[in-house]
Amino acid sequence: MQRRSAAILIADIAGYSRMMEGAQTRTLTDLIALRRDVWIPAISAHGGRVANTAGDAILAEFAGAVAAVACALDLQAAMLRRNAELDEARRMLARIGLNVGEVLVGADGDVFGEDVNLAARLQGLADPGGICASDKLRESVVGHLVCDFEDLGPQPLKNITRPVRVWRVSPSIVVPEPPTRRVAWRLVGTGRGGVAVDLALDAATLRGLEGLIFGRQSRYCDLAWPDDSLSRRHARFRLDADGGLFVEDLDSTNGTHVEGRRLAAFDAAKLGPGMKIRLGEINVSVSDG
Secondary structure: OEEEEEEEEEEEEOOHHHHHHHOHHHHHHHHHHHHHHHHHHHHHHOOOEEEEEEOOEEEEEEOOHHHHHHHHHHHHHHHHHHHOOOOHHHOOOEEEEEEEEEEEEOOOOOEEOHHHHHHHHHHHHOOOOOEEEEHHHHHHHOOOOOOOEEEEEEEOOOOOOOOEEEEEEOOOOOOOOOOOOOEEEEEEEEOHHHOEEEEEEEHHHHHOOOOEEEEOOHHHOOEEOOOOOOOOOOEEEEEOOOOOEEEEEOOOOOOEEEOOEEOOOOOEEEEOOOOEEEEOOEEEEEEEO
């Protein structure tokens, strides 16, 4: 097994068993749509990776605590917007737990360890629609995010020997983007199984020396999407001096296609609004931000 430092986000749906008893097929269909349309795109947009799903729960790994907290806040805000359009019986509220520390990574990409278990216990403390974080995670993000932390004090947690200081993170606070961050372009389309894809390309990263690296695993790239048809580092997006958008294939296994033409390894093609790109088995159209 691999060891590495990571921030962990664990979410589940409050009252999911009760919802299943009343309307099993509808509830399961709604959960699948929620993962596809809200959870997975938000996790990917913040550079995270879905490590595991079980029942109504999802476990995501992030390289840093700031990204994990920002994703949790965005997830709760997105779910509130989604619920506003649904009948009351179909509204789902997530409880989210956040922690940071060392994790063990299995061959299948799942993560384990004491810090993962702590994130799960914190998730159980969160209110429906709420977020709970460890003291260690809060210390990692203070001064880097605009959000409220309410001190819940030391809390006894199951199978954890000593009480853990817990903080409630306000999901109603919108985390502003840094002044240098601006969505310059978007890639919108579908992945395997019809999963909706909406990827925002950050202007500051696109202009950087390395450009924006897109691929399957967040620890190898700037923007990740959990699809096995992608290589770990699949393609590079960058802006030229005039603001033109280019894509370059990074010797990917399943290729990068632009308007039906497969790019040679390390070959680049200029993109424009409406142009079609195929990255592995993900099909997207280019649109400006």
